[in-house]
Amino acid sequence: GAGQLFKFNTNSDIATGDGIALAFKVGAEIMDMEFFQFHPTALHLPGVTPFLISEAVRGEGGILRNVAGHRFMPDYSPQGDLAPRDIVARSILYEMQKTGSDRVFIDVTRLPPYIITTRFPHIYRFCLDHGLDITKELVPVAPAAHYMMGGVRTNSWGETSITGLFATGETACAGVHGANRLASNSMLEVVVFSKRIMEKTRKGTKAGVPDVTGGAEVHQVLSQRQIPKSIPAPSFAALQKLHWDKVGVIRDRESLTRAAGILAAWQKSLPPPTDRPSYELHHLVLTGRLVTEAALLREESRGAHFRSDFPQSSPQWQRHIIFTAK
Ligand SMILES: Cc1cc2nc3c(=O)[nH]c(=O)nc-3n(C[C@H](O)[C@H](O)[C@H](O)COP(=O)(O)OP(=O)(O)OC[C@H]3O[C@@H](n4cnc5c(N)ncnc54)[C@H](O)[C@@H]3O)c2cc1C
Known part of the structure:
Protein backbone atom coordinates (compact mmCIF):
# COMPACT_ATOMS: atom_id res chain seq x y z
CA GLY A 1 0.00 0.00 0.00
CA ALA A 2 0.91 3.65 0.25
CA GLY A 3 -0.52 4.84 3.57
CA GLN A 4 2.76 6.63 4.27
CA LEU A 5 1.61 9.31 1.83
CA PHE A 6 -0.40 10.77 4.70
CA LYS A 7 0.69 12.40 7.95
CA PHE A 8 -1.86 10.36 9.88
CA ASN A 9 -2.07 6.74 8.78
CA THR A 10 -2.51 3.28 10.27
CA ASN A 11 -0.05 1.57 7.90
CA SER A 12 3.38 0.14 8.57
CA ASP A 13 6.50 2.10 7.60
CA ILE A 14 6.98 0.01 4.46
CA ALA A 15 3.71 1.19 2.84
CA THR A 16 5.49 3.65 0.55
CA GLY A 17 3.90 2.93 -2.84
CA ASP A 18 6.96 1.09 -4.20
CA GLY A 19 4.95 -1.55 -6.08
CA ILE A 20 2.75 0.99 -7.82
CA ALA A 21 5.60 3.34 -8.72
CA LEU A 22 7.74 0.51 -10.12
CA ALA A 23 4.86 -0.95 -12.13
CA PHE A 24 3.95 2.49 -13.49
CA LYS A 25 7.53 3.08 -14.60
CA VAL A 26 7.56 -0.12 -16.67
CA GLY A 27 4.31 0.89 -18.36
CA ALA A 28 1.63 -0.95 -16.36
CA GLU A 29 -1.86 0.52 -16.10
CA ILE A 30 -2.63 2.08 -12.70
CA MET A 31 -6.32 2.32 -11.78
CA ASP A 32 -8.69 3.96 -9.25
CA MET A 33 -5.97 5.86 -7.40
CA GLU A 34 -8.34 8.56 -6.15
CA PHE A 35 -10.04 6.04 -3.88
CA PHE A 36 -8.10 6.05 -0.61
CA GLN A 37 -9.99 4.90 2.44
CA PHE A 38 -9.60 6.82 5.69
CA HIS A 39 -10.38 4.97 8.87
CA HIS A 146 -5.96 3.24 6.04
CA TYR A 147 -6.39 1.39 2.75
CA MET A 148 -5.72 2.09 -0.90
CA MET A 149 -8.46 0.75 -3.18
CA GLY A 150 -6.52 1.74 -6.30
CA GLY A 151 -3.30 0.26 -7.58
CA VAL A 152 -1.78 -1.75 -10.40
CA ARG A 153 -4.66 -2.82 -12.61
CA THR A 154 -5.14 -6.58 -12.69
CA ASN A 155 -7.68 -9.07 -13.92
CA SER A 156 -9.03 -11.75 -11.58
CA TRP A 157 -5.88 -13.85 -12.19
CA GLY A 158 -3.51 -11.16 -10.90
CA GLU A 159 -2.27 -10.42 -14.41
CA THR A 160 -1.38 -6.79 -15.13
CA SER A 161 -1.34 -5.08 -18.52
CA ILE A 162 2.34 -6.10 -18.84
CA THR A 163 3.03 -9.68 -19.91
CA GLY A 164 4.66 -11.63 -17.09
CA LEU A 165 4.07 -8.95 -14.42
CA PHE A 166 1.62 -9.98 -11.70
CA ALA A 167 0.29 -7.92 -8.81
CA THR A 168 -1.60 -8.88 -5.68
CA GLY A 169 -2.45 -7.44 -2.28
CA GLU A 170 -2.91 -3.78 -1.58
CA THR A 171 -0.63 -2.75 -4.43
CA ALA A 172 -3.02 -4.37 -6.92
CA CYS A 173 -6.39 -3.16 -8.13
CA ALA A 174 -8.70 -5.81 -9.50
CA GLY A 175 -11.65 -3.51 -8.81
CA VAL A 176 -13.26 -5.81 -6.26
CA HIS A 177 -13.33 -3.13 -3.56
CA GLY A 178 -15.03 -0.57 -5.77
CA ALA A 179 -14.61 2.94 -4.40
CA ASN A 180 -14.89 1.97 -0.74
CA ARG A 181 -13.58 -1.36 0.58
CA LEU A 182 -15.71 -3.13 3.16
CA ALA A 183 -13.83 -3.90 6.37
CA SER A 184 -11.82 -7.16 6.32
CA ASN A 185 -12.18 -7.71 2.58
CA SER A 186 -8.54 -7.06 1.76
CA MET A 187 -7.91 -10.70 2.59
CA LEU A 188 -9.66 -11.42 -0.70
CA GLU A 189 -6.81 -9.76 -2.59
CA VAL A 190 -4.10 -11.30 -0.48
CA VAL A 191 -5.39 -14.87 -0.30
CA VAL A 192 -7.53 -15.54 -3.37
CA PHE A 193 -5.64 -13.64 -6.05
CA SER A 194 -2.23 -14.69 -4.75
CA LYS A 195 -3.32 -18.32 -4.97
CA ARG A 196 -4.64 -17.76 -8.46
CA ILE A 197 -1.33 -16.19 -9.52
CA MET A 198 0.44 -19.33 -8.30
CA GLU A 199 -1.94 -21.48 -10.36
CA LYS A 200 -1.50 -19.29 -13.41
CA THR A 201 2.28 -19.19 -13.28
CA ARG A 202 2.48 -22.94 -12.68
CA LYS A 203 0.71 -23.42 -16.01
CA GLY A 204 3.11 -20.98 -17.67
CA THR A 205 2.16 -17.54 -18.99
CA LYS A 206 0.79 -17.22 -22.48
CA ALA A 207 2.43 -14.97 -25.04
CA GLY A 208 0.63 -11.67 -25.72
CA VAL A 209 -0.75 -8.94 -23.51
CA PRO A 210 -3.20 -10.16 -20.84
CA ASP A 211 -6.74 -8.84 -21.03
CA VAL A 212 -7.34 -6.72 -17.94
CA THR A 213 -10.20 -4.67 -19.34
CA GLY A 214 -13.68 -4.43 -17.87
CA GLY A 215 -16.09 -1.53 -17.32
CA ALA A 216 -16.04 2.00 -18.70
CA GLU A 217 -12.74 3.82 -18.41
CA VAL A 218 -10.86 7.07 -18.93
CA HIS A 219 -7.18 6.86 -19.94
CA GLN A 220 -4.71 9.48 -18.82
CA VAL A 221 -1.00 10.24 -18.72
CA LEU A 222 0.54 12.38 -15.98
CA SER A 223 0.29 15.88 -17.40
CA GLN A 224 2.85 18.67 -17.18
CA ARG A 225 1.91 21.11 -14.44
CA GLN A 226 2.53 24.76 -13.96
CA ILE A 227 4.99 24.97 -11.07
CA PRO A 228 3.59 27.11 -8.22
CA LYS A 229 5.64 30.14 -7.13
CA SER A 230 6.35 29.09 -3.57
CA ILE A 231 6.92 25.43 -2.90
CA PRO A 232 8.15 23.76 0.28
CA ALA A 233 11.40 21.77 0.06
CA PRO A 234 10.70 18.09 -0.66
CA SER A 235 10.94 15.83 2.36
CA PHE A 236 9.05 12.87 3.78
CA ALA A 237 7.42 15.11 6.42
CA ALA A 238 6.45 17.78 3.85
CA LEU A 239 4.98 15.10 1.56
CA GLN A 240 2.90 13.61 4.36
CA LYS A 241 1.63 17.03 5.45
CA LEU A 242 0.80 18.01 1.86
CA HIS A 243 -1.31 14.90 1.27
CA TRP A 244 -3.05 15.15 4.62
CA ASP A 245 -3.90 18.83 4.16
CA LYS A 246 -4.69 18.91 0.43
CA VAL A 247 -5.53 15.35 -0.74
CA GLY A 248 -7.13 14.01 2.44
CA VAL A 249 -10.63 13.07 3.59
CA ILE A 250 -12.20 16.21 2.05
CA ARG A 251 -10.76 17.57 -1.20
CA ASP A 252 -11.57 20.30 -3.71
CA ARG A 253 -10.16 21.67 -6.93
CA GLU A 254 -8.11 24.34 -5.19
CA SER A 255 -6.45 22.02 -2.67
CA LEU A 256 -5.79 19.33 -5.28
CA THR A 257 -4.40 21.78 -7.84
CA ARG A 258 -1.97 23.14 -5.25
CA ALA A 259 -0.86 19.61 -4.30
CA ALA A 260 -0.56 18.56 -7.96
CA GLY A 261 1.72 21.54 -8.72
CA ILE A 262 3.97 20.91 -5.74
CA LEU A 263 4.24 17.17 -6.43
CA ALA A 264 5.11 17.80 -10.09
CA ALA A 265 7.81 20.26 -8.99
CA TRP A 266 9.22 17.77 -6.48
CA GLN A 267 9.27 15.02 -9.08
CA LYS A 268 11.41 17.26 -11.33
CA SER A 269 13.73 18.52 -8.63
CA LEU A 270 14.49 15.41 -6.57
CA PRO A 271 18.07 14.20 -7.03
CA PRO A 272 18.46 10.61 -8.30
CA PRO A 273 17.75 8.16 -5.47
CA THR A 274 20.72 6.42 -3.87
CA ASP A 275 19.43 4.67 -0.77
CA ARG A 276 16.21 3.29 0.67
CA PRO A 277 14.79 6.56 2.08
CA SER A 278 15.44 8.43 -1.17
CA TYR A 279 13.89 5.63 -3.27
CA GLU A 280 10.87 5.62 -0.98
CA LEU A 281 10.48 9.38 -1.30
CA HIS A 282 10.68 9.11 -5.11
CA HIS A 283 8.06 6.37 -5.12
CA LEU A 284 5.79 8.29 -2.74
CA VAL A 285 5.98 11.44 -4.87
CA LEU A 286 5.04 9.46 -7.99
CA THR A 287 2.28 7.54 -6.20
CA GLY A 288 1.03 10.80 -4.70
CA ARG A 289 0.89 12.36 -8.15
CA LEU A 290 -1.27 9.47 -9.36
CA VAL A 291 -3.63 9.86 -6.38
CA THR A 292 -3.84 13.64 -6.70
CA GLU A 293 -4.25 13.83 -10.48
CA ALA A 294 -6.98 11.16 -10.40
CA ALA A 295 -8.75 12.97 -7.55
CA LEU A 296 -8.59 16.22 -9.51
CA LEU A 297 -10.00 14.59 -12.61
CA ARG A 298 -12.93 12.93 -10.85
CA GLU A 299 -15.34 15.82 -10.46
CA GLU A 300 -17.85 14.02 -8.28
CA SER A 301 -17.94 12.29 -4.91
CA ARG A 302 -18.03 8.52 -4.78
CA GLY A 303 -17.13 6.10 -1.99
CA ALA A 304 -14.00 7.22 -0.21
CA HIS A 305 -13.36 10.07 -2.68
CA PHE A 306 -15.14 13.21 -1.44
CA ARG A 307 -14.96 16.51 -3.33
CA SER A 308 -16.56 19.36 -1.38
CA ASP A 309 -16.98 21.22 -4.70
CA PHE A 310 -18.75 18.18 -6.26
CA PRO A 311 -20.47 16.54 -3.28
CA GLN A 312 -22.79 14.27 -5.31
CA SER A 313 -22.10 11.16 -7.39
CA SER A 314 -22.54 11.57 -11.12
CA PRO A 315 -23.61 8.79 -13.55
CA GLN A 316 -21.09 10.24 -16.04
CA TRP A 317 -18.33 9.17 -13.68
CA GLN A 318 -19.29 5.51 -13.46
CA ARG A 319 -15.91 4.73 -14.95
CA HIS A 320 -12.36 3.95 -13.91
CA ILE A 321 -9.53 6.44 -14.25
CA ILE A 322 -6.46 4.69 -15.60
CA PHE A 323 -2.97 6.16 -15.74
CA THR A 324 -0.11 4.90 -17.85
CA ALA A 325 3.38 6.34 -18.29
CA LYS A 326 2.83 6.98 -22.03
C1 LIG B 1 -4.01 -1.59 11.26
C2 LIG B 1 -4.57 -2.38 10.12
C3 LIG B 1 -5.59 -3.29 10.34
C4 LIG B 1 -6.12 -4.01 9.28
N1 LIG B 1 -7.11 -4.90 9.52
C5 LIG B 1 -7.58 -5.65 8.51
C6 LIG B 1 -8.57 -6.65 8.75
O1 LIG B 1 -9.02 -6.83 9.89
N2 LIG B 1 -9.00 -7.39 7.70
C7 LIG B 1 -8.52 -7.21 6.43
O2 LIG B 1 -8.95 -7.89 5.51
N3 LIG B 1 -7.58 -6.26 6.18
C8 LIG B 1 -7.10 -5.50 7.18
N4 LIG B 1 -6.16 -4.55 6.92
C9 LIG B 1 -5.64 -4.40 5.56
C10 LIG B 1 -4.62 -5.51 5.26
O3 LIG B 1 -3.84 -5.76 6.40
C11 LIG B 1 -3.70 -5.08 4.11
O4 LIG B 1 -4.45 -4.63 3.03
C12 LIG B 1 -2.86 -6.28 3.69
O5 LIG B 1 -2.03 -6.69 4.75
C13 LIG B 1 -1.97 -5.90 2.51
O6 LIG B 1 -1.16 -7.01 2.21
P1 LIG B 1 0.04 -6.88 1.23
O7 LIG B 1 0.67 -8.22 1.14
O8 LIG B 1 -0.40 -6.21 -0.01
O9 LIG B 1 1.00 -5.82 1.93
P2 LIG B 1 1.86 -5.97 3.24
O10 LIG B 1 1.22 -6.90 4.20
O11 LIG B 1 2.17 -4.58 3.67
O12 LIG B 1 3.18 -6.67 2.72
C14 LIG B 1 4.03 -6.01 1.82
C15 LIG B 1 5.38 -6.68 1.92
O13 LIG B 1 6.24 -6.11 0.93
C16 LIG B 1 7.49 -5.79 1.52
N5 LIG B 1 8.04 -4.64 0.79
C17 LIG B 1 7.67 -3.34 0.86
N6 LIG B 1 8.40 -2.59 0.03
C18 LIG B 1 9.23 -3.43 -0.61
C19 LIG B 1 10.23 -3.26 -1.62
N7 LIG B 1 10.51 -2.07 -2.14
N8 LIG B 1 10.89 -4.35 -2.05
C20 LIG B 1 10.61 -5.57 -1.55
N9 LIG B 1 9.68 -5.80 -0.60
C21 LIG B 1 9.00 -4.74 -0.14
C22 LIG B 1 7.16 -5.46 2.96
O14 LIG B 1 8.27 -5.63 3.81
C23 LIG B 1 6.04 -6.46 3.27
O15 LIG B 1 6.53 -7.69 3.74
C24 LIG B 1 -5.62 -3.80 7.97
C25 LIG B 1 -4.60 -2.89 7.75
C26 LIG B 1 -4.08 -2.18 8.80
C27 LIG B 1 -2.98 -1.19 8.52
Missing part, protein backbone atom coordinates in the same frame (compact mmCIF):
# COMPACT_ATOMS: atom_id res chain seq x y z
CA PRO A 40 -12.49 7.26 11.05
CA THR A 41 -11.15 6.28 14.43
CA ALA A 42 -7.41 5.93 14.97
CA LEU A 43 -6.12 6.56 18.48
CA HIS A 44 -4.89 10.15 18.65
CA LEU A 45 -2.35 10.51 21.43
CA PRO A 46 0.71 12.78 21.15
CA GLY A 47 3.81 10.80 20.16
CA VAL A 48 1.86 7.55 19.65
CA THR A 49 1.55 6.02 16.16
CA PRO A 50 -2.14 6.07 15.12
CA PHE A 51 -3.52 2.76 16.37
CA LEU A 52 -6.79 1.41 15.06
CA ILE A 53 -9.82 1.60 17.35
CA SER A 54 -11.92 -0.80 15.31
CA GLU A 55 -15.56 -0.37 14.26
CA ALA A 56 -16.40 -3.25 16.58
CA VAL A 57 -15.97 -0.85 19.52
CA ARG A 58 -18.82 1.28 18.18
CA GLY A 59 -20.69 -1.90 17.20
CA GLU A 60 -20.58 -2.90 20.84
CA GLY A 61 -22.06 0.44 21.93
CA GLY A 62 -19.18 2.94 21.85
CA ILE A 63 -20.38 6.50 21.17
CA LEU A 64 -18.58 9.30 19.35
CA ARG A 65 -18.54 12.63 21.20
CA ASN A 66 -16.91 15.93 20.30
CA VAL A 67 -14.66 17.77 22.75
CA ALA A 68 -17.74 19.48 24.23
CA GLY A 69 -19.20 16.05 25.03
CA HIS A 70 -21.91 16.25 22.35
CA ARG A 71 -22.91 12.97 20.66
CA PHE A 72 -22.69 14.21 17.08
CA MET A 73 -23.12 11.28 14.68
CA PRO A 74 -26.97 11.36 14.74
CA ASP A 75 -26.62 14.96 13.41
CA TYR A 76 -24.96 13.58 10.26
CA SER A 77 -26.49 10.18 9.54
CA PRO A 78 -29.59 8.17 10.50
CA GLN A 79 -27.17 5.28 11.07
CA GLY A 80 -25.52 7.36 13.78
CA ASP A 81 -22.27 5.94 15.15
CA LEU A 82 -22.56 2.93 12.81
CA ALA A 83 -22.56 4.90 9.54
CA PRO A 84 -20.04 3.82 6.85
CA ARG A 85 -16.36 4.71 7.26
CA ASP A 86 -16.33 7.62 4.82
CA ILE A 87 -19.36 9.31 6.42
CA VAL A 88 -18.00 8.91 9.95
CA ALA A 89 -14.54 10.15 8.90
CA ARG A 90 -15.98 13.30 7.30
CA SER A 91 -18.34 13.94 10.21
CA ILE A 92 -15.44 13.71 12.65
CA LEU A 93 -13.42 16.19 10.58
CA TYR A 94 -16.35 18.62 10.49
CA GLU A 95 -16.68 18.36 14.27
CA MET A 96 -12.94 18.87 14.71
CA GLN A 97 -13.11 22.00 12.55
CA LYS A 98 -16.22 23.28 14.36
CA THR A 99 -14.70 22.84 17.79
CA GLY A 100 -11.14 23.82 16.81
CA SER A 101 -9.84 20.51 18.13
CA ASP A 102 -7.54 17.88 16.61
CA ARG A 103 -9.63 15.01 17.98
CA VAL A 104 -13.01 13.66 19.03
CA PHE A 105 -13.65 10.85 21.51
CA ILE A 106 -15.11 7.37 21.63
CA ASP A 107 -16.97 6.88 24.87
CA VAL A 108 -17.18 3.29 26.13
CA THR A 109 -17.32 4.21 29.79
CA ARG A 110 -20.99 3.27 30.06
CA LEU A 111 -20.26 -0.32 28.94
CA PRO A 112 -19.55 -2.91 31.63
CA PRO A 113 -15.73 -3.08 31.97
CA TYR A 114 -15.67 -6.86 31.37
CA ILE A 115 -17.14 -6.29 27.88
CA ILE A 116 -14.22 -4.02 27.03
CA THR A 117 -11.52 -6.20 28.53
CA THR A 118 -12.87 -9.42 27.00
CA ARG A 119 -14.06 -8.20 23.58
CA PHE A 120 -11.21 -5.75 22.96
CA PRO A 121 -8.30 -7.01 25.03
CA HIS A 122 -5.68 -5.72 22.55
CA ILE A 123 -7.17 -2.21 22.34
CA TYR A 124 -7.68 -2.11 26.12
CA ARG A 125 -4.08 -3.22 26.76
CA PHE A 126 -2.54 -0.86 24.18
CA CYS A 127 -4.37 2.16 25.62
CA LEU A 128 -3.54 1.14 29.19
CA ASP A 129 0.14 0.84 28.25
CA HIS A 130 -0.12 4.47 27.10
CA GLY A 131 -1.69 5.64 30.33
CA LEU A 132 -5.35 5.48 29.27
CA ASP A 133 -7.86 3.27 31.04
CA ILE A 134 -10.69 3.18 28.49
CA THR A 135 -13.12 1.59 30.94
CA LYS A 136 -13.03 4.93 32.81
CA GLU A 137 -11.75 7.53 30.32
CA LEU A 138 -12.77 8.72 26.85
CA VAL A 139 -10.62 7.48 23.94
CA PRO A 140 -9.19 10.35 21.81
CA VAL A 141 -9.50 9.49 18.10
CA ALA A 142 -9.16 11.11 14.68
CA PRO A 143 -9.31 9.82 11.08
CA ALA A 144 -6.21 8.29 9.50
CA ALA A 145 -5.39 6.98 6.00
